[in-house]
Amino acid sequence: MCEIFAVCSRRPVNANGRLREFYGHSVDHPHGWGLCWRDGSRIQVFKESLPAVDSNYLRYVLDDPIRASQLVAHIRNATKGSVSIQNCHPFIGSDEAGCEWIIAHNGTIINSSLIQGYEDVELGQTDSEQVVLFLMDLLDAAAVRNGGQLDFSERFVVLSYALASLSVSNKLNLVLNDGTYTYVHTNTVRDTMFFSQTDQTVYFCTVPLEDGGEWKPVPHCRLIAYRDGRMVRMSASHGYFFDDDNYLERLGIKPVA
Secondary structure, eight states, X not given: OXXXXXXXXXXXXXXXXXXXXXXXXXXXXXXXXXXXXXXXXXXXXXXXXXXXXXOHHHHHHHHSOOEEEEEEEEEOOOSSSOSSGGGOSOXXXXXXXXXXXXXXXXXXXXXXXXXXXXXXXOSSSOHHHHHHHHHHHXXXXXXXXXXXXXXXXXXXXXXXXXXXXXTXXXXXXXXXXXXXXXXXXXXXXXXXXXXXXXXXXXXXXXXOOSSSSOOEEOOTTOOEEEETTEEEEEOOOOOOOBOHHHHHHHTTOOOOO
16 A cells, blocks of 8 residues: 655754654555645645655755654555556645645545546546545535535534545545644554654654654554644544455455564
């Protein structure tokens, strides 16, 4: 599958060391890399459909200090769609309220009933991009019902409902950033999303990094929102777990112990 790394902090932090370690995992996730962070009102976006460990472009990007309070990175192990820059995460989604979202997905969509039709309008060929488009449409529909805008509480409810619905028979490890809040969700039986917390910064990663303090599993089957490095809201558990080992066995692949 893929791996995700993210930062949510009250103040900008230097992410270069952790990013170098994270991108070193691309030996096993060779089908592209991506990096997005907020620079004021702008989103800096860097992507390439090469293994991160072989990328001169990434080395050039990491030569300069990357100081950010909101950052999302991704390395891809393709399960659907070609090896192309259009299929590299993170994706940028825009809703009708003018909010730009940074979204990265590590997962498998088996039950695609909720995202049918989005393959005709996406730029690439991934079910992950279809999930992004689905989420934007749900947020837009809710905003229309609410007169054009959603506050944080309303947005959280929409996303909680959407991710619970999408989690039925699907692996849905997601990090979403709306410019103020970072949202995380994982629904695997195994621990496949971790966080490391300091007073003002929280880091997320699919596999714990050596450079990052104490790592703990993200609670399963819940949408969790963070702001300025602190958790501000957690949904109730929806209970839709995805069993990676069972899925791999059905594909004839021996699970890793």
